[in-house]
Amino acid sequence: MKSDISKLKTEFFSLYGDRDREPVLFYSPGRVNLIGEHTDYNGGYVFPCALDFGTTLLVRMCSGREIRMNSLNFPGEVVIPLSLNYLPVPRSWTNYPVGVINEFARKGIAAPAMEMLFTGDIPNGAGLSSSASIEMVTAVAMNELSGAGLEMIEMVKMAQKAENGFVGMNCGIMDQFAVGFGRANHAINLNCDTLEYRYAPVSLGDRKLVITNTNKRRGLTDSKYNERRAECEKAVALISLHRPVRNLSDLTVSDLWMIDSYIPDPVVRKRAKHVITENGRTLDAIKALENNDIALLGKLMNESHDSLCTDYEVTGAELDTLVYEGRKLPGVIGTRMTGAGFGGCTVSIVESAHAKEFISRLGEIYNAKTGLTADFYLPGIGDGARRV
Ligand code: GLA
Numbered sequence: 014m015k016s017d018i019s020k021l022k023t024e025f026f027s028l029y030g031d032r033d034r035e036p037v038l039f040y041s042p043g044r045v046n047l048i049g050e051h052t053d054y055n056g057g058y059v060f061p062c063a064l065d066f067g068t069t070l071l072v073r074m075c076s077g078r079e080i081r082m083n084s085l086n087f088p089g090e091v092v093i094p095l096s097l098n099y100l101p102v103p104r105s106w107t108n109y110p111v112g113v114i115n116e117f118a119r120k121g122i123a124a125p126a127m128e129m130l131f132t133g134d135i136p137n138g139a140g141l142s143s144s145a146s147i148e149m150v151t152a153v154a155m156n157e158l159s160g161a162g163l164e165m166i167e168m169v170k171m172a173q174k175a176e177n178g179f180v181g182m183n184c185g186i187m188d189q190f191a192v193g194f195g196r197a198n199h200a201i202n203l204n205c206d207t208l209e210y211r212y213a214p215v216s217l218g219d220r221k222l223v224i225t226n227t228n229k230r231r232g233l234t235d236s237k238y239n240e241r242r243a244e245c246e247k248a249v250a251l252i253s254l255h256r257p258v259r260n261l262s263d264l265t266v267s268d269l270w271m272i273d274s275y276i277p278d279p280v281v282r283k284r285a286k287h288v289i290t291e292n293g294r295t296l297d298a299i300k301a302l303e304n305n306d307i308a309l310l311g312k313l314m315n316e317s318h319d320s321l322c323t324d325y326e327v328t329g330a331e332l333d334t335l336v337y338e339g340r341k342l343p344g345v346i347g348t349r350m351t352g353a354g355f356g357g358c359t360v361s362i363v364e365s366a367h368a369k370e371f372i373s374r375l376g377e378i379y380n381a382k383t384g385l386t387a388d389f390y391l392p393g394i395g396d397g398a399r400r401v
Contacts, residue, residue, distance in 0.1 A: 018069070021085070021132055025071045028083055028090070029128040034073060036128070037157070041150035041398035042067035043135035044142045044191035045224055045360050046351045047200055047215075047310075048317050049295035051325055053185030055245050055288045056206035056260035058295040061187055062215060063195020065395035068133040068146040072154050077126045080114070082107050085132035095124060101179050109144055110151040112179030116171035117152075122161045129154075136388070138231045140352025141224070144180070145188035148172035149398040152193075157400055165397075166208065169193040183239050184353075195397035202299050206262060213302055215394055219365045220307060220346060225339075225375065226388040227331035229356035238353050241284060241327065248285035251276050261288040287324035291317060311347025311362050315340065318349035318359075327354030331383055335359045338378045343367050 018038065026032050042063040049059035075081075080093045084106060091107045093099065099115040101108045110131070114124045131150070135143040152168040155161070163171075172189040176182050186205055194201055199212040215222075245261055252258050252275050264271065269289060276282040294313045301309035318336050322328040328336075332350040336359055339348045344367025351360040363371045372389045379387045 021069060021071055021130060024083075024085065025073075025128075025130045028130060029073065029075075029081070036071040036073035036130075037154070038401040039070045039072065039150050039154045039157075039399070040067060040401045041070075041146045041153065041192055042195050042395045043146050044188060044195065045222070045358070045392065046187065046191070047360060048291075048298045048314055048349070049187075050291060050317060050321055050349075050351070050354070051241060051327065052262065052288055052291050052295065053187040053205040054183075054242055055262050057204075057262035057288060057292040058299075059187045059191075059203050059205060060200050060213075060295055060299055061191035061203070062200040062394040063191055063397050064135070064141065065197075065393035066134045066390075067192075067395070068131060068135065068143070068150045069401075070150045070154055071130045072158065073128045074125045074158060075128050079126055080111075080124060081128045082110065083130045085130070086137075095126060097123060099179075101181070106147075108180050109147040109175070112175030113148050113151040113172055114155060115179055116175050117155050117159065117161065120161075120171075122155070122159050124155060125158055127158070136226055138357070139226050139228075140350075140354070140357025142188040142192055142352070144176060144182070145172060145192045146398075148175055149189060149192045153398045153400065165193050168398075182235050183242060191397075193397050195395060197396050198394050200302070200394070206260070213299060215302065216305070217307060217362060218305075220362050221365050221368045221391055222394075223361045223363050223368060223371065224351075224390040224392055225335050225359045225361065226390070227335060227356050227358065227379075227383075228385050228388060229329070229331040229383075231356045237327065237355055241325065244281050244284040245288060247278075248272065248276055248281050251281070252285075261285055262292055264289050266290060266293045283324040283326075287320045290320055290324075294320075307346055307362060311345075314347030314349045314360070314362070321350055321354060325354075329355055331356060331379075331385065332359060334379055334382050335375065335387065338382070339371070339375050342371050342374055345371060
């Protein structure tokens with residue numbers, strides 16, 4: 014899945030000419046979340062890692078008053094006049110980079126005229142953060158070309174803001190953080206309330222991480238996502254009538270009685286239960302990995318999916334087929350959906366000796382049951398967004 018840099022350069026020069034002036038190369042990964050789902054916007058814990066595939070950007074400053082954007086993934090050039098207040102264009106991929114450029118502008122850091130060529134090998138809309146990846150590759154490039162000298166955490170927050178305000182997806186901070194702060198062979202133990210984080214080495218021994226893409230076309234993801242956020246806010250408002258809580262992550266499993274006592278709506282109650290129990294599982298999973306107890310990590314991943322299926326209701330037939338059929342196969346230690354849900358991908362830990370069989374058998378079963386063809390990836394864990 015590695016991008017082909019020389020092909021990209023050839024394309025760059027055929028689009029923009031002037032072979033004497035070299036463009037600069039930036040790269041930003043995708044991410045997979047091992048556990049801690051729908052906790053980030055509730056001030057909770059997440060445990061993602063950056064992948065070894067992502068988005069590559071070649072960029073060169075130029076004369077004029079425009080930013081020229083091309084992508085090998087989307088046809089057609091988009092030309093954006095320099096501005097201090099950019100506006101989104103309905104359904105265009107350029108909203109991700111332009112949203113970030115707009116955040117820089119809001120800080121008084123004006124974009125230079127640029128020629129940009131993007132390419133990415135993260136499947137779009139598959140829950141592996143192709144959006145955060147294109148945002149963060151733009152942020153690190155803008156930071157360097159403008160000489161702004163912003164810290165990574167600042168850029169992570171700006172990219173999240175761009176996604177919230179410019180793209181219109183009300184995401185938490187996990188994706189941009191994981192993509193910005195990723196470290197090879199490590200997962201990031203992030204507290205989304207304080208933004209404190211620690212790296213945890215991921216050494217799975219004779220087991221492999223397998224990502225499986227449902228290839229289900231995403232439909233209502235954004236509206237359902239926002240609906241879940243609103244349900245969590247409602248839970249906090251109801252509990253706050255009795256106890257001071259800032260967010261659901263102020264509560265632990267020993268407080269679960271509160272949701273039964275204070276939340277009359279059974280749906281809102283289930284949503285709160287997921288968030289509270291998921292935080293507990295995430296902390297346990299981080300410890301399990303530290304203790305090299307991969308069996309326990311797998312068990313917690315399974316429980317995470319069950320909770321996302323039953324209490325948070327963000328899975329759906331395709332993800333559930335992959336997970337519940339996958340669990341029946343030999344060598345599967347844990348398997349769950351990853352990302353927002355409603356489609357997208359699962360992440361599984363599978364014994365290396367059984368990985369091939371897992372891929373072929375699950376692929377067949379999934380196709381027979383859903384009519385869809387799944388894609389399988391055996392990702393490495395890579396570094397975060399950077400100049401190459
Ligand atoms: C999406 C969002 C993240 C996070 C996950 C669910 O990936 O962008 O902020 O909420 O869903 O854990």
